[in-house]
Amino acid sequence: MSGQSYIRTEMLPEQPAPLGETGIPHWLRENMFSNWLNGIVSVVAMAFVAYVLYLFLPWAIQGTWGYGSRTECLEAVGGDAACWGVIRDRFNQLMFGFYPYAEQWRPMLAFVLMLVAVAPILFDKLPRKMLMFSALYPFIGAWLLWGGTIWTPLMVLAGFFIGYIVFRIAEGLLGDLVGIILAILATVIWWLFLVGPVIGFLGGTEATADAAATPGLLPWGIESVKSSDFGGLMLSLTIGTSGIVLSFPLGIILALGRQSDMFLVKTFSVIYIEFIRGVPLITLLFVAHVLLNYFLPPGTSFDLILRVVIMVTMFAAAYMAEIIRGGLAALPTGQYEAADALGLDYWKSMRLIIMPQALKISIPGIVGTFIGLFKDTTLVSIIGLMDPVGLTNAIRGTTDWNGIVWELYLFIAVMFWIFTFSMSRYSMYLERKLQTGH
Amino acid sequence: MTQATQKPAMEVSDEVAIQITNMNKWYGDFHVLRDINLTVNRGERIVVCGPSGSGKSTLIRCINRLEVHQKGSINVDGTELSSDLKNIDKIRREVGMCFQHFNLFPHLSILDNCTLAPMWVRKIPKKEAEETAMHFLKKVKIPEQALKYPGQLSGGQQQRVAIARSLCMMPRIMLFDEPTSALDPEMIAEVLDTMIELAEEGMTMICVTHEMGFARKVANRVIFMDAGQIVEQNEPEEFFNNPKSERTQLFLSQILGH
Numbered sequence: 224m225s226g227q228s229y230i231r232t233e234m235l236p237e238q239p240a241p242l243g244e245t246g247i248p249h250w251l252r253e254n255m256f257s258n259w260l261n262g263i264v265s266v267v268a269m270a271f272v273a274y275v276l277y278l279f280l281p282w283a284i285q286g287t288w289g290y291g292s293r294t295e296c297l298e299a300v301g302g303d304a305a306c307w308g309v310i311r312d313r314f315n316q317l318m319f320g321f322y323p324y325a326e327q328w329r330p331m332l333a334f335v336l337m338l339v340a341v342a343p344i345l346f347d348k349l350p351r352k353m354l355m356f357s358a359l360y361p362f363i364g365a366w367l368l369w370g371g372t373i374w375t376p377l378m379v380l381a382g383f384f385i386g387y388i389v390f391r392i393a394e395g396l397l398g399d400l401v402g403i404i405l406a407i408l409a410t411v412i413w414w415l416f417l418v419g420p421v422i423g424f425l426g427g428t429e430a431t432a433d434a435a436a437t438p439g440l441l442p443w444g445i446e447s448v449k450s451s452d453f454g455g456l457m458l459s460l461t462i463g464t465s466g467i468v469l470s471f472p473l474g475i476i477l478a479l480g481r482q483s484d485m486f487l488v489k490t491f492s493v494i495y496i497e498f499i500r501g502v503p504l505i506t507l508l509f510v511a512h513v514l515l516n517y518f519l520p521p522g523t524s525f526d527l528i529l530r531v532v533i534m535v536t537m538f539a540a541a542y543m544a545e546i547i548r549g550g551l552a553a554l555p556t557g558q559y560e561a562a563d564a565l566g567l568d569y570w571k572s573m574r575l576i577i578m579p580q581a582l583k584i585s586i587p588g589i590v591g592t593f594i595g596l597f598k599d600t601t602l603v604s605i606i607g608l609m610d611p612v613g614l615t616n617a618i619r620g621t622t623d624w625n626g627i628v629w630e631l632y633l634f635i636a637v638m639f640w641i642f643t644f645s646m647s648r649y650s651m652y653l654e655r656k657l658q659t660g661h
Numbered sequence: 662m663t664q665a666t667q668k669p670a671m672e673v674s675d676e677v678a679i680q681i682t683n684m685n686k687w688y689g690d691f692h693v694l695r696d697i698n699l700t701v702n703r704g705e706r707i708v709v710c711g712p713s714g715s716g717k718s719t720l721i722r723c724i725n726r727l728e729v730h731q732k733g734s735i736n737v738d739g740t741e742l743s744s745d746l747k748n749i750d751k752i753r754r755e756v757g758m759c760f761q762h763f764n765l766f767p768h769l770s771i772l773d774n775c776t777l778a779p780m781w782v783r784k785i786p787k788k789e790a791e792e793t794a795m796h797f798l799k800k801v802k803i804p805e806q807a808l809k810y811p812g813q814l815s816g817g818q819q820q821r822v823a824i825a826r827s828l829c830m831m832p833r834i835m836l837f838d839e840p841t842s843a844l845d846p847e848m849i850a851e852v853l854d855t856m857i858e859l860a861e862e863g864m865t866m867i868c869v870t871h872e873m874g875f876a877r878k879v880a881n882r883v884i885f886m887d888a889g890q891i892v893e894q895n896e897p898e899e900f901f902n903n904p905k906s907e908r909t910q911l912f913l914s915q916i917l918g919h
Contacts, residue, residue, distance in 0.1 A: 560727050561764035565778035565830060566753035568746075575777060579768050659767055659810035 286630075292623035309624050310634050316618070317634070320454010320609045326370070326446060330457045333367040336360060337464065345649060361468075368453075368461060372426025372444035378418050386410035450528045454609030456638055461528065462610075463597040463642075466535040470596065471589070473536065474543025475582075479573065481548055492544070499541035504599055507534040512606040531603055539596040546588035550581035583657045590650035594643045601639075611635045673881060676703040677736075678834055678865045679724060684733035686719060693719050694730065695889045703833075706866045708876040708897075711886035712912060717869045720886070721836045724867070725756045738833060754782060757827030761839040763819040765811035771798070771822050772807040775829045783830065790829070797825040801855050817848025821855050828859075835859065837868040871916060877901060885909045 255265040286305025290296040296306035310317070319327050340360035343353035362376035386406040394402030427439030453461065480492030499507075511530040554577060562572035582589070604613030615631045618624050679701040686694040693716045701707060709717045722728040723735060726742055726749045735742040737752045766774050775794035779785045785793070798804045801821035803814075811819055820840055827835060837856065841849040853875050860866055860879045870876070876883050876897050883900040885893040885908075893900070893909045901917075904910045 555762075555764075557760055557762050557764035558766065561758075561760065561766070563727060564725055564753060564756075564758040564760075565826070566750055566782040567778060568750065571781050575781060576766055580766075583768065657768070659812055 293625065293627050305630050306627060307630055309618065309627050309630050312623075313614075313618050316455060316614055317611055317638075318455045319457050320614065321452045322448060322454065322457065323446070323452065326448060329367045329370070329445070329448075333364045334457075334460065336367075337364060337460075340364075366445075368457075369448055369450070370445045371447035372422060372439065372442065374422045374426040374439075374441075374444075378422050378425075379414065382410045382413045382418070385413050450526050453528060455611055455614060458528075458603070458608060458610045459597070459600045459639075460642075462532055462535060462600045462603065465532045466539055466596050466600070467593050469532070469536040470539035470543050470592075473540035474547055474589075475578065477540060477544035478547035478551060481544060482551060496541045496544050499537055500545070504535070504538050505602055505605060507538055508602060508606050510534065527606075527608070531606075531608070535596060535599065538599075539592055542592045542595075543589060546585050546592060547581060549588065550583075550585035551577065553584050554580055583654075586650050586654050586657075590646055594646055597643060597646075598639060611638065673702050673704045677701070678703045678705070678738060679867075680734075680736040681724075682734045682736075684723065684730050684735060686716075686723060686728065686730045686732075693889050694723070697733070697891060699884070699891065701834075701865065701867065703865050704863050705882065706860045706864075706880050707868070707882045707884060708880040709867065709869045709884045709886060710871060710873075710876070710912075711892075715886040716889040717886050718838050721758075721838055721867050721869055724834075724836060725753050725758055727758075754830060755832055756834045756836060757830055757832035758836040759820065759823050759827060759838065759840045761842050763811070763816070763823045763843075765819055765823055765826070767811050770808050770810055771803075771814070774811065774822060775826045778826070779829050794825070794829050797828045798822070800828070800858075801825045802851075815848060816844045817851045820844065820848075820852045824852075824855055824859070834865045834867070837866065837870065839869050839871075841870065841872055873901065873917060885912065887912075 256262040282303065283305055285300065285303070286307050287296060287300050288307045288311050290299060290306070290308045291312055293306055293309070296308050300306070315324070315327075319330060322330060337360065339353075340357040343349040343351065344357055359380075362380050366373065366376040386409055389409040390402045390406035393405040397405075423437065423439070425440050426444060427442045428437050477492050477496060480488045481496065483489045483492070508531060511534040512527070515525065515530055558576055558580065559572070562576040567575065601610055601612040604610050604616070607613070609617065612635065615635065618631060619627060677700055679699070681697050681699040684694060684697040685692070697720060709720065711717050719728055723730045723742075724737060729744075730742075738755050740748050740751050742748060742752060765771075766777070769777065772791060772794055775798065776787065776790040779790040779793060780787060795804055795807065798807055801824055803818055803821055803825075806814060806818060806822070811822070814822065824840075840856070841852050844852060849872070853872060856866070856868070856875070857879055866879075868875070868880075880897050882894055883897050884891055885900070885904075885906070887908050893904065893906045895905075900909075901913065904913055
């Protein structure tokens with residue numbers, strides 16, 4: 224009887240873990256040599272990595288940055304080393320394409336300002352007032368890149384104010400819904416029919432086939448650069464960031480549309496998503512390149528980069544919508560019910576309760592789509608735009624650098640990798656930050 | 662919980678809070694709720710019990726339109742429930758609800774869970790909403806958890822937060838949908854204590870629960886449902902000691918029998 228009963232009188236103190244349960248030897252044993260098979264695989268894998276580095280490193284390090292053509296370079300290094308000279312020689316082109324040299328400070332400034340504009344969106348510790356700048360950035364950035372009269376961005380921006388004023392007036396007289404409809408209508412009419420003449424009046428017009436150039440009232444502006452001069456990394460970033468920024472909200476709307484109870488909204492979303500997802504991006508780019516002009520009213524000439532951005536956005540948005548729909552489906556119905564029971568209306572519950580959680584679940588997929596979109600910008604080389612991959616063909620076609628392969632593609636790969644890897648790291652940071660459970 | 666001897670003096674007014682008349686509901690072809698008639702006066706505390714699948718949860722979820730009824734009428738605080746969104750919003754502002762699985766918002770802190778609806782639905786300024794939230798968090802005895810996230814709290818604490826969150830909207834009616842079914846015995850007590858306190862303050866409550874001790878102590882009417890119908894309703898004393906219907910007797914013998 225006494226052997227069965229027991230009372231603990233004092234609690235045991237915590238003790239340090241035995242040796243070999245922590246530190247590097249422990250890590251190695253756990254992760255690389257936990258059993259025979261694991262050990263063999265580790266050794267083979269390390270041997271393979273060592274062999275690849277043994278082949279690659281001498282080639283890369285012994286390579287030369289000098290010389291202006293491949294022939295000279297090969298004579299100097301003897302064929303077994305890299306000719307990095309091509310990158311030094313064509314660096315400017317790989318960055319800016321045929322963008323006028325004297326104006327290249329503009330894309331650089333636009334890039335720096337883009338980082339400033341994106342910062343408050345990525346890091347919520349930064350002052351919220353910075354978001355004002357983020358909202359204005361698309362206009363500043365576009366103006367810096369394409370140049371021209373200052374009135375273009377200002378007057379396009381004015382469309383929003385016109386819409387707002389129309390809304391305030393109509394809302395008071397005719398109610399919310401009519402107000403919104405009239406505001407949208409006014410903005411669209413302004414953009415489609417009035418903006419052009421107003422800009423022409425204020426900033427002046429260039430000479431065309433059937434009209435001479437007219438001087439503007441206040442011809443303030445910077446030299447304008449044609450879209451066909453855009454190229455290199457700058458072009459990839461322009462298309463990539465525009466596509467990312469635009470496809471995200473469009474994807475959210477499509478995901479909500481697909482879940483909607485309203486038959487027409489749902490049907491439209493489903494058809495859109497299934498159609499766009501079922502078509503290769505290259506076909507869409509060809510449509511942008513060739514066919515779009517047939518559908519648009521005669522006389523309107525849509526900028527090619529703008530058309531490509533629209534197509535890339537539409538393409539990525541369809542994928543985005545499906546990823547976000549997955550996030551929405553992963554939420555327990557209790558979240559919807561709790562939001563309803565508290566009296567939140569549809570848009571508020573989506574914005575405050577459902578979307579923050581659904582997007583958090585979807586972060587890996589969303590960032591995956593962003594990365595895919597950014598890399599897919601290299602496909603525009605097929606329709607003749609001079610992105611870095613398009614430029615390699617041009618560079619390899621010159622007599623100086625005919626036959627160069629590895630160095631150029633490696634450089635482009637590293638360039639893209641820097642951006643995509645940053646996105647990937649940011650998504651991991653964000654997931655950790657939003658982790659609230661235990 | 663002991664016998665209902667010390668039941669506090671809780672007043673029931675003559676004013677009607679909820680009036681359900683000939684309400685029917687179908688899920689597809691399945692007739693879940695059949696001819697429900699129920700009048701709840703202000704200050705009444707009603708416990709709904711019955712076997713699973715009897716439609717008790719569906720019944721109270723119809724009251725704030727989480728479920729749509731197809732026939733009959735539901736009138737809450739003088740507002741008729743129809744597909745009119747304005748009426749639905751109005752009723753949801755007046756009716757608080759607690760769920761079996763708490764349904765706190767995991768991405769928001771406890772405090773934000775409590776202030777969100779008052780700020781966005783009732784348009785109460787942030788500071789005031791936070792004061793109200795802290796008041797109710799104190800009331801459910803977890804003010805020190807205000808800045809934590811739901812995932813860091815125990816089940817009982819989460820359910821008490823859920824109650825506080827509902828109370829922050831200053832509802833006139835509270836619905837409880839099996840609030841203790843997902844909890845350990847130790848935590849059931851803390852949640853029931855909170856609910857008893859609420860009842861003593863005169864809140865109109867409808868509780869779907871199997872806590873018969875709670876029913877004896879707090880309820881002034883117990884409703885027994887089976888197969889989508891109200892089979893029996895009575896004062897708790899009568900209901901437990903002298904059930905009339907055979908179905909009720911069987912049910913009570915099963916849940917009180919061991």
